[in-house]
Amino acid sequence: MASHRRPKPAGRARVSIMTAAAAAAVALSAQSGAHADPAPTKDQVKEQVDQLNEQAEVATEQFNGAQAKQQELQKQVGDLQDRVARQQSQVTDLQGGLAEIAAEQYRNGGISPTVQLMLSSSPDNFLTQAGSLNQVGDSQSSALKELQAQQRKLDQDKSEAQGKLAELDSTTQQLKASKDEVQGKLAKATELLNTLTEQERQALRAAEAKSAADAKAQADAAKANTDRASRDSGRSSLSASTGSAPASSVPASGRAAAAIAAAESKLGSPYVYGATGPSSFDCSGLTGWAYAQAGVTLPRTSQAQASAGTRIGTNIANAQPGDLIIYYSGMTHVGLYVGGGQIIHAPHTGAVVRYESATVMPIAAIVRI
Known part of the structure; x- marks a missing residue:
């Protein structure tokens, strides 16, 4: 038959140890709380908010500069694209004029070496060779030189437009970064102000x-x-x-x-x-x-x-x-x-x-x- 013995009451020494441990825990907790960072005062919050507002102002002016540059680049790209379209039309018209010369010569018995060169993909090559052939009429030479000049302008403007578009893309990214920075600073300032009563x-x-x-x-x-x-x-x-x-x-x-x-x-x-x-x-x-x-x-x-x-x-x-x-x-x-x-x-x-x-x-x- 199992014995049912009462547990022995805790001795004084044991009670003292438990009490001391509890007191130590309370003390440690209080000490931990004492070392926690105190909430910033109203004046400290104001100082921090002022600093954030100043930083936001820096980012705002960067935003303004990028926005102004973006608008100017958009205008430049638009102007260049209009110019490219006009020059492409001029080049197409000049090429059409040369094609008419070729058609006329074909009807009259074949296309001369001069016109064949004129219709080649390299106007520069034509001008180089035409002088040695001594077969270029004044009107043909003038037409081809005009085509050559217009094609060069067209290529230059296309290249410039591509460069401006790349710059516009970079500026747009900068604009977004500045905007994000402004919003981030303002959000932090709002958080700080919300800690106040x-x-x-x-x-x-x-x-x-x-x-x-x-x-x-x-x-x-x-x-x-x-x-x-x-x-x-x-x-x-x-x-x-x-x-x-x-x-x-x-x-x-x-x-x-x-x-x-x-x-x-x-x-x-x-x-x-x-x-x-x-x-x-x-x-x-x-x-x-x-x-x-x-x-x-x-x-x-x-x-x-x-x-x-x-x-x-x-x-x-x-x-x-x-x-x-x-x-x-x-x-x-x-x-x-x-x-x-x-x-x-x-x-x-x-x-x-x-x-x-x-x-x-x-x-x-x-x-x-």
Whole structure:
């Protein structure tokens, strides 16, 4: 008969060991949690998002450049294809004329060696041999020379068209890569912003709105001072008495004033990469659109716009209303100077066209249009 013995109660030593083990596990768990990366603060998220937006701006200008090049190449390819078609028609007509000569000679007793050579696949070979045969009439020689010239032009244009098509294909691939890069940066920025609470996101938006409002107030004050100085003594007398007018007191020229007015009419419009207006813009899209309203055509990208006028250095004190302010060493952002140390620009995805301090980013060039 089996014995049914009670298990012995755990001794104090055993209980102590188990308690110590449990405490150690809890301690290790707490220690592991303590070493986990803390969630980024609102300011850290903003800094990272700003960096991503800057990188996206670089990719956006690459996208804009590739898009502009693609459009130009498409036009060139179209023009070349039209030219090839016209030249092919001319070559066909010339060949038809030579065929008529051959037919006429056949009806009159056979095709002469001259015409046989003319109808050969090598016009160059014909011209070389025809001189020794001394059988080429003036009209025949002229017709063949014209055929030879047209065929050469046709071959050259076909080759050029093929080269342009290859370049177009490469540019299209570059365009896609730049677009993918922009979208990737923006997706990362969105992910980061989504780690914040709604209250924190509202705080960031409020800070941006306050910065834009302060910039607008400064720009308005500078404009009022400029208008007052212009009414009181005029720019010429001011220059005569001081040697030169301070930058903030220099009124915008006619086309610069028109460009500023156009940009101001778009305050609050959303930033959209690759957009050139009239309802949404990226940075160079805004400056290009604004100057277009003043009758001035600017290149598509910020890098190209940096060479569209006269460089004035990088000191904002020398800027005048209407100047383009180009930012970063890669010249990947541009704004329109409105005076009073302020610009109007399209900052980045998620933002709108707004006023901002002209020195909020590192200035690479000031360009007078």
